[in-house]
Amino acid sequence: GAIVPLPVSFRSGSHRGKFNDRDGAIYVSGMAGWGTYTAADGCLQRVRYTGKSLQQPIGFHLHDNGVRIDFAEPVDSGVAADPARHFAQSWNYRYGGGYGSDEYSSQHEGLRGHDHLPITAVQVLSGGRSLFLEIPEIQPVDQLHLLVATGAGVEHDLVITANRLDGPMPGAEERTLPLRPHPLIADTARALNTKPNPFAVPSKDVTAKVEVGVGPNLSFSPRRLDVRAGDLVELTFTNPDTVPHNWALFKPGTLARVGAAVNALVTDPEAAARQYVPETGDCLAWTDITPPAGKMAIWFRVPEEPGRYPFLCTFPGHWMAMQGELVVAPAEGNGKPK
Ligand SMILES: [Cu+2]
Structure with missing residues (x-):
């Protein structure tokens, strides 16, 4: 439906209106129950047809x-x-x-x-x-x-x-x-389908603490994060920006497939409940969509395979610009958990 203002004003709130079959007029009654600028506490008023035309x-x-x-x-x-x-x-x-x-x-x-x-x-x-x-x-x-x-x-x-x-x-x-x-x-x-983030579970076995934030013009700061294979990472994501963002880590070489899936999320009513993370099986870890001035920590195990792992913001419209890399160096024989 639509509401259209009529070029009349009533002495009080107008809650009910009814046409009278006998005179063709509409009778309006109402009261000033909630906040209102009207003059009277209540009213019963008649709106007559004057015979003139009215553009509406x-x-x-x-x-x-x-x-x-x-x-x-x-x-x-x-x-x-x-x-x-x-x-x-x-x-x-x-x-x-x-x-x-x-x-x-x-x-x-x-x-x-x-x-x-x-x-x-x-x-x-x-x-x-x-x-x-x-x-x-x-x-x-x-x-x-x-x-x-x-x-x-x-x-x-x-x-x-x-x-x-x-x-x-x-x-x-x-x-x-x-x-x-x-x-x-x-x-x-x-409201119904949001699941708790599986990575928002604190771990005592952290071997690397990483901080990443949001820079200007849809960017991560820093754009490169360094860890070792098998590290247990505590990653803190901070969003000082004016729009929401997330941080999501993907398998190497999956960007084209992931990008297409992220673009398709715009028309998916369940996407917000899934934190805009595409269900391609390529996402290794992610934060929730973090609102402006928000912050979130996640804990995840770095894959054993050294290499360059892309991370993205998968919030609608961001991933093309908002990218970075988690660079995974080979593990050292220093007793770190594998
Ligand atoms: Cu973003």
């Missing part, structure tokens, strides 16, 4: 390449056909045990805020009674806010719950970005 959105349809909006009156095509006259943004809520939710980016997992969605073209349809806004980056989201101009100085807000997008609107450019799962599905998977 009266319907909409979501496609995977944009939104069609139907209007009560024909739009002014000179204004409405210009993509720059309209605005679109989206955000998500976090479904969880707490009351209420912050507003989260629908494009950057874990970040608070809204995302601006570019409107690349507008089609004026049905003799001006419908508009199709091409929005190639549209996704299933909790809130999609459109500000649509239908004439000079005439704008309409629609706040849409975009649970499901239909196929592409014919005649408009098709989307290129993959469709993400609905945020509610990802949140539910996170």
Whole structure:
């Protein structure tokens, strides 16, 4: 559904409305039970039809390449056909045990805020009674806010719950970005299917302590870590960045396969519950997705095979840049555990 503000104001909160068959008016009642800016504690008000026309959105349809909006009156095509006259943004809520939710980016997992969605073209349809806004980056989201101009100085807000997008609107450019799962599905998977990290178990037999953090512009700092074959490593991962990251170690020579699997995680509702670690069997150890200002330690045994083991951040969109190497030297005969 969508909400559309009406150009009326009531003396108090408006909780209930009902049309009266006898006079065709809608009667609205309500009260100021929660925080409100209204003047009165309660109200019962009548909204009459004056006989004048009123331009309002009266319907909409979501496609995977944009939104069609139907209007009560024909739009002014000179204004409405210009993509720059309209605005679109989206955000998500976090479904969880707490009351209420912050507003989260629908494009950057874990970040608070809204995302601006570019409107690349507008089609004026049905003799001006419908508009199709091409929005190639549209996704299933909790809130999609459109500000649509239908004439000079005439704008309409629609706040849409975009649970499901239909196929592409014919005649408009098709989307290129993959469709993400609905945020509610990802949140539910996170709540139900998150398993404890198998490497978050402290060990007393540590033979090497390693610290790795996050540098500027999607990088690890340092990018190279040195250990010996068979070491029992305590690795502390620190994230001083403004976006979430993880640290995941992979078998040598698996980057191409792992990268493809990481890219595919964007459309997988279970990915967040799995800390965005791909299920290819190539991952040797990993931290959880660590939030901004977060820190996590893991304990793992270095493989017996000396060599250069790639590590990545597998958070969506990061792995191409955010890479490093664990360099495993041959073990020495110094009594270290093998
Ligand atoms: Cu990252």
